[in-house]
Amino acid sequence: MGAQTKPASSRSAGQLDAWHRWGPARRAVVSGLLLAHLLAIQVGPRSPSILSDVMRQFYRPYLDAAYLDHGYKFFAPEPGPSHLIRYELEFADGSRLEGRLPDRARHWPRLLYHRHFMLSEFMPQFGDQVWDPRLPWQEQLFSPAQQTYIRSYASHLLEEHDARRVTLYLVQHRVPDPAEVLGGLALDDPSLYRTRPMGSFERQRR
Amino acid sequence: MTPVNDYLRRLAAAAHDGWNRFWFTPADPATLSLIRLAAGAMLFYTHLVWTLDLEAFYGPHSWVGPAAATTVLRDPDGTGYTWSHFWLIQDTAVLWAAHLAALVVFAMFMLGWFTRLTSVLAYLLAVAYIHRVPGALFGLDQINAMLAMYLMLGPSGAAWSLDRLWAARRAGRPLPPAEPSVSANLAIRLIQLHMCVIYFYAALSKMHGGPTTWWSGEAIWYAIANLEYQSWDITWLARWPLSIALITQVTLYWELSFCVLVWPRLARPLMLVMAVPVHLGIALCMGMITFGLVMLIGCLSFVPPDLVRRLLRFPSDRRAGQAHSDPGSGVRSATACPPLADRRVGTEKQ
Numbered sequence: 294m295g296a297q298t299k300p301a302s303s304r305s306a307g308q309l310d311a312w313h314r315w316g317p318a319r320r321a322v323v324s325g326l327l328l329a330h331l332l333a334i335q336v337g338p339r340s341p342s343i344l345s346d347v348m349r350q351f352y353r354p355y356l357d358a359a360y361l362d363h364g365y366k367f368f369a370p371e372p373g374p375s376h377l378i379r380y381e382l383e384f385a386d387g388s389r390l391e392g393r394l395p396d397r398a399r400h401w402p403r404l405l406y407h408r409h410f411m412l413s414e415f416m417p418q419f420g421d422q423v424w425d426p427r428l429p430w431q432e433q434l435f436s437p438a439q440q441t442y443i444r445s446y447a448s449h450l451l452e453e454h455d456a457r458r459v460t461l462y463l464v465q466h467r468v469p470d471p472a473e474v475l476g477g478l479a480l481d482d483p484s485l486y487r488t489r490p491m492g493s494f495e496r497q498r499r
Numbered sequence: 500m501t502p503v504n505d506y507l508r509r510l511a512a513a514a515h516d517g518w519n520r521f522w523f524t525p526a527d528p529a530t531l532s533l534i535r536l537a538a539g540a541m542l543f544y545t546h547l548v549w550t551l552d553l554e555a556f557y558g559p560h561s562w563v564g565p566a567a568a569t570t571v572l573r574d575p576d577g578t579g580y581t582w583s584h585f586w587l588i589q590d591t592a593v594l595w596a597a598h599l600a601a602l603v604v605f606a607m608f609m610l611g612w613f614t615r616l617t618s619v620l621a622y623l624l625a626v627a628y629i630h631r632v633p634g635a636l637f638g639l640d641q642i643n644a645m646l647a648m649y650l651m652l653g654p655s656g657a658a659w660s661l662d663r664l665w666a667a668r669r670a671g672r673p674l675p676p677a678e679p680s681v682s683a684n685l686a687i688r689l690i691q692l693h694m695c696v697i698y699f700y701a702a703l704s705k706m707h708g709g710p711t712t713w714w715s716g717e718a719i720w721y722a723i724a725n726l727e728y729q730s731w732d733i734t735w736l737a738r739w740p741l742s743i744a745l746i747t748q749v750t751l752y753w754e755l756s757f758c759v760l761v762w763p764r765l766a767r768p769l770m771l772v773m774a775v776p777v778h779l780g781i782a783l784c785m786g787m788i789t790f791g792l793v794m795l796i797g798c799l800s801f802v803p804p805d806l807v808r809r810l811l812r813f814p815s816d817r818r819a820g821q822a823h824s825d826p827g828s829g830v831r832s833a834t835a836c837p838p839l840a841d842r843r844v845g846t847e848k849q
Contacts, residue, residue: 311525312516312523312524314525315523320519323522327522327685327689331692354580358580358626360629363641364700364704365697367638369701369713370706371711371713371718372721372722375727375728377727403789404639405552407787408556411634411636412635415634415635438571441566442563442567444567445562445563445567448560449555449560449561449562468720468721468725471740474734475738
């Protein structure tokens, strides 16, 4: 492999010139900023430790403002099931309309479909979730933050469709095992879905 | 001098020199400019798609209203540092005007027109769009913002840009390739290191919290058999469990080792070639074409600028190169600058 770093004295003048195009003071300032930034981007995907908490408090204004606070947990720790939202709209004339998020028939191109998919996938990602081990998944309560989002989705649907009432459901879609698929189970078999009511909301009179 | 002192002195000298060489050696802006072109196109497309449902996401009655967004963006005491001009827009006509203006900025940035200004605006606008819709975001937005942030730090319009064409037109002759610059190197190095951070933590989180399906070699199955993601049905792989395990674990180990093996000159092409099936697989099989492509755009940062110039050499560049090949002219051709990957030998890190 040879010597990886030669002493500065043995380098050619050309190499030294290349590094020294910026003066020492400028390099020192930029180096300080680089170090601070490189530390910051390690804080986003932090592990839950006291050190990470302290660093996060320090860096939070920068991370938030620059949109750098990410865990980069792409399909981690598990790919897991999908979450969809099904809604039922009731109109003043008594008619009804059903829809879902996301909907391949309505949401095109794929990026727009994915935006709607993320709205439903966001529901199980809140940190303040309450979980009662005595209750099945279908009967679990939504946390205050989740409820705020549910109200927001409901409000949007009521306004968009000029509906009188909307009822929302969170639908979890389990991914079957390879053995189940080899055994003939379709990926959209009804047995793979379970539903949790999110609530009914009426349009507020203006 | 004791051996310990001698060691510490040599260590400090090597760290000082290595740091300076890594960050402050001027680099040809060719790679950075190519990334601007590709990332600019992705930024433009990403925001063009918002046009199809703009009011549903950014309007007064959007999916994510102010109260909902506050629960995510602010602490219970109201502390928060995210910002977006979209929170101030309540009128749909103003919203459309702001959106169309943003699309013009993204298009100008992609084409390299007033790049110094539009690169800064493109980053600020990308973050403003993101901060308005917490809940509708995914990896694409993280990489878009990251690339835009670093592209504004360097001369990303120095090649393959309208700025360059305009400068040549004003000069009345083809221009030589842009001068190597320290800021081009800084921007490329930051993208490279950020890509390493992304892959490293992506791998680490797949092994976090006890034995996972990534660890046991089944995770890829649960990704490809997810109907909501699926765009190309390859669940016939169920008959070949060994191939599922192989794809899962190669992906995991590739992500984990990327931050180390992408630096040695001999291993770098292998790591970058591996990125293509990994990200195109995500793009084609899981319907996340934009995310798969933007990760590959980030990986472009590891492609040496001389290779970029060879691959993207236009006839006008050749004429310009010949016109400026006079060794006594004092102008250092960008292609004469040692490529990033070739500057050192062995296992040294770039």
